[in-house]
Amino acid sequence: MPKIAILIYSVDNTIAKLAENEKKGIEIAGGEAEIFQVPDINYKSDLEQEEEGGKARKTNADFPYKIVTRETLVEHDYYLLGIPTKFGNFPAEWKNFWDSNTGGLWAKGSLHGKIAGLFVSGAISGKGDTEMCIMNAMSTLVHHGIIYIPLGYKNAYKELTNIDDVNGSCAWGAGCVSGVDGDRPPSVSELKVHQLQGKTFYERIKDL
Template sequence: MPKVAILIYSADDTIANLAENEKKGIEIAGGEAEIFQVPDVTFTSETEQQEEEGGKVGKTNADYPYKILTRDTLVEHDYYLFGIPAKFGNFPVEWKAFWDSNTGGLWAKGSLHGKIAGLFVSGGISGKGDTEMCIMNAMSTLVHHGIIYVPLGYKNAYKELTDTDDINGSCAWGAGCVSGANDDRAPSVSELKVHQLQGKAFYDRIKDL
């Protein structure tokens, strides 16, 4: 039975919540998954300083029960779902620092070549440009490592992706969530459903490989 590593960075509960629903979808399909959290970066950003002064403090790895993502995690697993909170249409610094600081040797050896991944995201606003661009930019890293990308597509979530009466941050590139400009919007029932659908579809795709 293939085991999926769900690899996330979550500064609040949004991506962690989405990851739990991706995991639930995998389990519905009869699979198994474990969630890992990207290591914290030790500096405090200007935004985080402002949030602390206003009484809102960003979460750290210590606030979550997940194991910390390492190079060994990537090597030991063949299937990944990456959870990324979009920052200006790209990785947040924690994700970028992990790739740059930990995977150069893996790239040189081709250690991740042929492994399979999907992506899910959150973004601050309801337009999909930010989250779609985040996935596209993340794919550059996957391509350099030779990781095969599996998109969500429309087949398994057509109703949710085409519903104009409900905000849904998901797109054909991957499941998503609109978190609000202040990261204070909880994922909707529709968004959580799409993440479960993505987890299930991803596992259905890999279970016979």
């Protein structure tokens, strides 16, 4: 069975909730996935904090997910990346993880040929910032030789073309409009698209 890692950074419940729906879609299709959390920039392991006399803490918004490491990337062949848009790009924590942890993997070609999809959240309605975020993220994937699978329109045409309901998804990947203060929860329509992305992603890779 394909080993799928859902890699997220979430400072509130939005990306985490979207990730759970991506995972549910994978499970509906008969697959399995595990969610991993990108570390904070100032993240220290429990052991490091104990050695410094500090109290160990969980990362980001205190989610229970494991911290993603270089080994996580190597051990899994398939990824779904959950990214909260920051000015149309990776937030600093995502960029720091890739820049500071994967140079050696890039030099060895360790991630070449692995397969990924992306899902995002953005503050405002309109797909420019979230689409740009995915495009910018693809630069990192391309440099590692990671193959990108877009959401497309085929399986979520109704939701993507419904102009009567706000939906942050696009052909590049499932999405969510979270509001300027991050207080808008994902809509039923948006959660459905994330499940559809997880389901179709697994159906695409299961026989590879």
